[in-house]
Amino acid sequence: MKTLLWNKSAYQEPKIACLGLFDGFHQCHLKLINRLMEIKNQEQLAALFFTMSQSVTDFLHKTDTKIIDNVSKQQIVAKLGFDYYLEATLTTEFMNLSPKQFLTILKKHYNVIKVVIGSDFRFGKNREGDFNDIITFFGKENVYLIPRKDNLFSSTTIRNLLLHYDLSSANKLLYEDYHLRGEVKPGKKLGRKINFPTANIYLPQKVILPYGVYVTETLTQGKLYPSMTSYRLFEGKEVVEIYLLNVNIDLYEQEIIVYFKKYLRQNVKINNLEELVDLLEQDLANTIAFFTNKA
Structure with a gap:
């Protein structure tokens, strides 16, 4: 899969694209992507995945309510069989594009000729654009609309489950279990003194997950380890402290x-x-006990 830059012409073979934030890759997202792949294979088109670096709400309020980080999103898109990944960094300039300007960039710079979208997709300045604008621009025969019948499988539903500590239900709706990633940095090393050494990662800002202690699994050096994790605000920093069960390895950096x-x-x-x-x-x-029962 090739990564493209927004508003930079590249790879002009005809493409079918999906458009959206795709936060979490819940079942409605996967239904849309499955439909895109069917059309891609039937009509021998390249598949382009378009998304944004963050939601408009997060951009305006300087928050981070993403369910999935952008690196994980790109990795999942590659697994799903897309040929191209296009992520637009959210800026004031980008948000001020008219619906027609946005669609013109997709067609002119990347040769997008067909589009698959959810019925609730909005875009352009003040979110003025919707599926009607896309149909007018590309032609009805080139636009595939995936209806949203309910909010059972929605990013909002998943966020609410996470905020109410219902990880089991949230994870069932996600392509991958809810996770955080980061580089391990030195902490106070208090855990070593009491035989509970932790690997600490620091987040730039508060994420959607509530503070607390959790049962977790930690992926490092290509292996998945049972762990328990505390997420808290400590000395003004968002810190995630991970204790790996029965493992003593150096994870710094x-x-x-x-x-x-x-x-x-x-x-x-x-x-x-x-x-x-x-x-x-x-x-x-x-x-x-959690991992024993799981086994």
């Missing part, structure tokens, strides 16, 4: 991915190290 499986408890104020050890021992017992 390495990128890891933490998959969240189950919510255990809220973060609580600890008065002393003995109290912290007792709490972590209980967390560990609950984490081991």
